[in-house]
Amino acid sequence: MPSISEKGKHMPPSPIRKLVPYADKAKAEGKKIYHLNIGQPDIESPKVMLDAIRNIDLKVIEYSHSAGIESYRRKLISYYKKYNININFEDILITTGGSEAIEIAMMTCLNEGDEIIIPEPFYANYNGFSTQAGVTVVPVFSSIRNGFALPPHDVFEKVITPRTKAIMICNPSNPTGHLYSKEELQSLRDLALKHDLYLFADEVYREFCYDNNSYFSIMHLEGLDENIILLDSISKRYSACGARIGAMISKNKKVMSTAMKFAQARLSPPTFGQIAAEAAIDTPQEYFDNVKAEYVARRNFVIEQLNSMPGVFCAKPSGAFYCMAELPIDDSDTFCQWLLEKFSYKGQTVMLAPATGFYSHAELGKKEVRIAYVLNLDDLKNAMICLNEALKVYPGRVENISNNTIVMQ
Amino acid sequence: MPSISEKGKHMPPSPIRKLVPYADKAKAEGKKIYHLNIGQPDIESPKVMLDAIRNIDLKVIEYSHSAGIESYRRKLISYYKKYNININFEDILITTGGSEAIEIAMMTCLNEGDEIIIPEPFYANYNGFSTQAGVTVVPVFSSIRNGFALPPHDVFEKVITPRTKAIMICNPSNPTGHLYSKEELQSLRDLALKHDLYLFADEVYREFCYDNNSYFSIMHLEGLDENIILLDSISKRYSACGARIGAMISKNKKVMSTAMKFAQARLSPPTFGQIAAEAAIDTPQEYFDNVKAEYVARRNFVIEQLNSMPGVFCAKPSGAFYCMAELPIDDSDTFCQWLLEKFSYKGQTVMLAPATGFYSHAELGKKEVRIAYVLNLDDLKNAMICLNEALKVYPGRVENISNNTIVMQ
Numbered sequence: 001m002p003s004i005s006e007k008g009k010h011m012p013p014s015p016i017r018k019l020v021p022y023a024d025k026a027k028a029e030g031k032k033i034y035h036l037n038i039g040q041p042d043i044e045s046p047k048v049m050l051d052a053i054r055n056i057d058l059k060v061i062e063y064s065h066s067a068g069i070e071s072y073r074r075k076l077i078s079y080y081k082k083y084n085i086n087i088n089f090e091d092i093l094i095t096t097g098g099s100e101a102i103e104i105a106m107m108t109c110l111n112e113g114d115e116i117i118i119p120e121p122f123y124a125n126y127n128g129f130s131t132q133a134g135v136t137v138v139p140v141f142s143s144i145r146n147g148f149a150l151p152p153h154d155v156f157e158k159v160i161t162p163r164t165k166a167i168m169i170c171n172p173s174n175p176t177g178h179l180y181s182k183e184e185l186q187s188l189r190d191l192a193l194k195h196d197l198y199l200f201a202d203e204v205y206r207e208f209c210y211d212n213n214s215y216f217s218i219m220h221l222e223g224l225d226e227n228i229i230l231l232d233s234i235s236k237r238y239s240a241c242g243a244r245i246g247a248m249i250s251k252n253k254k255v256m257s258t259a260m261k262f263a264q265a266r267l268s269p270p271t272f273g274q275i276a277a278e279a280a281i282d283t284p285q286e287y288f289d290n291v292k293a294e295y296v297a298r299r300n301f302v303i304e305q306l307n308s309m310p311g312v313f314c315a316k317p318s319g320a321f322y323c324m325a326e327l328p329i330d331d332s333d334t335f336c337q338w339l340l341e342k343f344s345y346k347g348q349t350v351m352l353a354p355a356t357g358f359y360s361h362a363e364l365g366k367k368e369v370r371i372a373y374v375l376n377l378d379d380l381k382n383a384m385i386c387l388n389e390a391l392k393v394y395p396g397r398v399e400n401i402s403n404n405t406i407v408m409q
Numbered sequence: 410m411p412s413i414s415e416k417g418k419h420m421p422p423s424p425i426r427k428l429v430p431y432a433d434k435a436k437a438e439g440k441k442i443y444h445l446n447i448g449q450p451d452i453e454s455p456k457v458m459l460d461a462i463r464n465i466d467l468k469v470i471e472y473s474h475s476a477g478i479e480s481y482r483r484k485l486i487s488y489y490k491k492y493n494i495n496i497n498f499e500d501i502l503i504t505t506g507g508s509e510a511i512e513i514a515m516m517t518c519l520n521e522g523d524e525i526i527i528p529e530p531f532y533a534n535y536n537g538f539s540t541q542a543g544v545t546v547v548p549v550f551s552s553i554r555n556g557f558a559l560p561p562h563d564v565f566e567k568v569i570t571p572r573t574k575a576i577m578i579c580n581p582s583n584p585t586g587h588l589y590s591k592e593e594l595q596s597l598r599d600l601a602l603k604h605d606l607y608l609f610a611d612e613v614y615r616e617f618c619y620d621n622n623s624y625f626s627i628m629h630l631e632g633l634d635e636n637i638i639l640l641d642s643i644s645k646r647y648s649a650c651g652a653r654i655g656a657m658i659s660k661n662k663k664v665m666s667t668a669m670k671f672a673q674a675r676l677s678p679p680t681f682g683q684i685a686a687e688a689a690i691d692t693p694q695e696y697f698d699n700v701k702a703e704y705v706a707r708r709n710f711v712i713e714q715l716n717s718m719p720g721v722f723c724a725k726p727s728g729a730f731y732c733m734a735e736l737p738i739d740d741s742d743t744f745c746q747w748l749l750e751k752f753s754y755k756g757q758t759v760m761l762a763p764a765t766g767f768y769s770h771a772e773l774g775k776k777e778v779r780i781a782y783v784l785n786l787d788d789l790k791n792a793m794i795c796l797n798e799a800l801k802v803y804p805g806r807v808e809n810i811s812n813n814t815i816v817m818q
Contacts, residue, residue: 001605001635001636001661001663002518002574002575002605002606002607002635002636004517004518004663004664004667005516005517005518005519005520005523005667006520007516007520007521008516008517008518008667008668008670008671009667011667011670011671011674012670013670013673014475014670014673014674017475017673038472040471040472041469042469043469044468044469045467045468045469045470049470050465050467050468050470053462053463053465053681054462054463054464054465055463056459056462056463058454058459059453059454059459060450060451060452060453060454060648061454061458061459061647061648061649061650061651061652061685062449062650062651063447063449063650063651064651066423066426096505096509096653096675096679097675097676099674099675099676100505100675103675107414107416107417107541108413108414108417109411109413109414109417110414111414111415111416112416112521112543114414125673125674125675125676128670128671128673128674129674132516132671132674134521134543165411166411196410196411197411198411226410226411227410227411238470239469239470240470241470241471241472241676241677242470242471242472242473242677242679242680242681243470243679243680243681244505244653244676244677244678244679244680252410254410254413255413258413258414258417258418258420259417261417261420261421261422261423261537262417262420262537262541264422264423264426264534264537265420265423265508265534265537265538265541266505266506266508266509266512266534267506267508267534267650267653268650268651268653269653270505270651270652270653270679270681270682271651271652271653272462272651272652272679272681272682272685273679273681273682276470276681
């Protein structure tokens with residue numbers, strides 16, 4: 001029997017999806033599970049988008065251009081212009097979800113053994129894409145205690161080596177909900193220019209910025225056109241995760257022509273998804289206003305509930321639809337599995353994502369979980385009741401005293 | 410300005426798509442182009458498939474399971490059973506086109522620097538996927554003069570090294586149209602068992618086997634379950650290239666659980682495409698009978714026409730919808746570009762794929778082109794007239810005399 005690859009061995013399983021078998025078993029046993037573990041919103045996709053699919057008049061489901069349907073790429077320019085992002089049609093490569101945008105960007109820009117600096121906690125799949133590309137993730141620690149703000153300049157300087165080739169952020173951030181300020185981004189620009197680094201930004205949550213905080217994109221930075229790679233997706237924007245449509249955007253011509261070679265090898269992004277995505281650009285502003293109001297209500301509810309539970313701490317996020325919560329527990333992996341396997345309250349339980357998967361140093365996430373507030377308020381209410389009850393009886397409960405901990409049993 | 414990756418530099422541009430800018434220019438000048446350069450059929454997709462899309466009743470375009478929608482995977486079992494391929498639901502990973510099946514299979518099974526033996530000429534994008542995975546393609550030569558039959562056993566033995574990890578075929582073959590016999594596949598089985606190699610087969614053209622030749626799949630080989638990886642796609646089967654739905658299939662549990670980690674990183678294959686693909690399994694047999702009859706007529710016409718042109722040789726393919734033709738030309742890249750840039754006959758020209766991109770040793774393809782007979786008979790007729798006229802006036806025409814050549818100018 002031939003062996004599997006080293007890359008395959010080192011590829012991390014998804015921390016968000018690895019608990020799925022336990023959830024399946026719990027459901028089979030009749031338990032109701034509230035899924036706060038995955039960024040799959042319950043929000044309806046825009047009507048214009050679904051109508052475009054229902055009215056499709058294709059006879060042959062053809063390949064599109066490898067860079068994406070031209071009319072869609074051209075129409076996207078107007079979408080970005082609303083955010084004061086000025087790009088040309090040639091700067092856009094349509095990808096199969098944001099996932100492929102990251103894969104292609106990494107293969108295009110980084111060599112095996114190169115290092116990419118990412119503030120942790122970060123979206124767990126960045127680990128997977130880095131493993132695929134043979135790239136080493138160098139984390140810089142951001143703390144729940146100051147709302148996961150960007151670590152200061154000197155923290156980056158300390159970890160920059162001759163192998164450092166890029167810095168990557170997610171803005172607004174999955175998993176923390178942190179919205180990076182203009183000053184934080186300018187600090188990254190200075191680093192990128194000084195050390196000649198690529199600056200990758202995954203901005204798939206730009207529609208979800210709250211409390212009148214303004215969104216500042218890496219595309220707003222000046223004098224950095226050759227270094228900036230914007231990674232995007234329509235998955236969250238239109239609650240259309242299954243369309244698998246994203247984009248890689250850069251004004252660096254060499255990067256885009258190289259990325260195009262990878263894009264040609266896989267032929268084209270999905271045609272149906274692109275048709276839906278093109279139509280979605282006409283989504284009325286009212287849709288986004290309603291969605292944002294809904295998420296603000298959910299966030300406010302969840303944050304208030306969490307912070308009222310003894311021993312729980314949660315910073316108030318300014319964007320995306322996630323929060324990280326510090327819980328009075330021994331181990332978030334054990335706890336999340338226990339919630340599915342051993343716990344129920346009135347026949348119900350809650351599924352969370354252990355934060356260990358969002359840190360390069362897994363131990364930093366042992367007391368934290370990521371909560372995606374992607375369910376309606378009624379469901380969130382029940383989910384919070386479950387979590388509160390669970391924390392009362394969890395055998396691995398630990399009391400936090402400042403930075404020290406006492407195991408209760 | 411940061412540099413691009415070594416992989417990016419070495420990534421081959423698509424030989425099938427690299428002439429596109431010349432074609433765009435020719436079209437802008439008003440030339441009619443017959444596209445025989447790409448496997449994008451003009452055949453209509455099945456009605457059941459398009460109806461499923463038009464009748465979609467989703468409210469939220471959700472992610473699917475990372476391995477694909479479960480009902481689709483279960484239904485696929487019946488599809489394969491019709492071909493006497495007996496697999497379980499767990500043996501199937503739904504991918505974003507056949508392209509992603511190849512990418513994931515390579516990353517799962519092969520290390521950087523490992524070697525994969527592929528009979529040449531082969532589908533050009535195998536080069537791209539190998540470059541992405543850091544894998545070295547070791548070609549074994551198959552000749553147009555004996556219909557691109559599998560090279561004999563000892564040719565493989567000569568190139569097998571300690572780094573050899575897999576053999577890959579495309580059956581029926583793109584670009585040659587060769588349909589591998591049971592004996593050829595058994596010969597590959599012996600090699601795979603003797604040297605403990607993976608055997609990859611891209612069988613996306615199984616619906617296109619002609620002249621009562623029977624299709625023999627690698628899945629029909631016995632005693633090789635741990636070594637076999639089937640790479641599949643619905644793109645050609647249902648003329649649905651843009652749906653981007655494929656599959657990676659293996660009974661090797663370790664391979665599939667490792668592949669699943671790569672699949673989880675990219676979240677899920679496209680939802681719309683999967684819905685269409687699931688519906689397509691109910692396509693009536695009449696559809697395939699009509700499509701096959703159409704392709705047989707096209708093939709017969711094209712082969713007859715080609716072989717009637719002075720200096721042209723073309724073997725009669727038994728499968729897929731391609732043929733390789735040897736032309737009396739100096740250089741197929743130059744010729745194909747000239748067809749677009751310099752030539753027209755009654756305002757028309759033809760676009761072909763230079764065979765250089767299908768050989769690891771590009772010089773072997775300098776006198777050959779790949780022709781995809783994916784247009785209707787009227788268009789094919791005009792395309793063949795164009796080619797015939799072009800060969801009469803092409804400045805780089807060369808007369809073939811046995812294996813020697815005389816340049817005419």
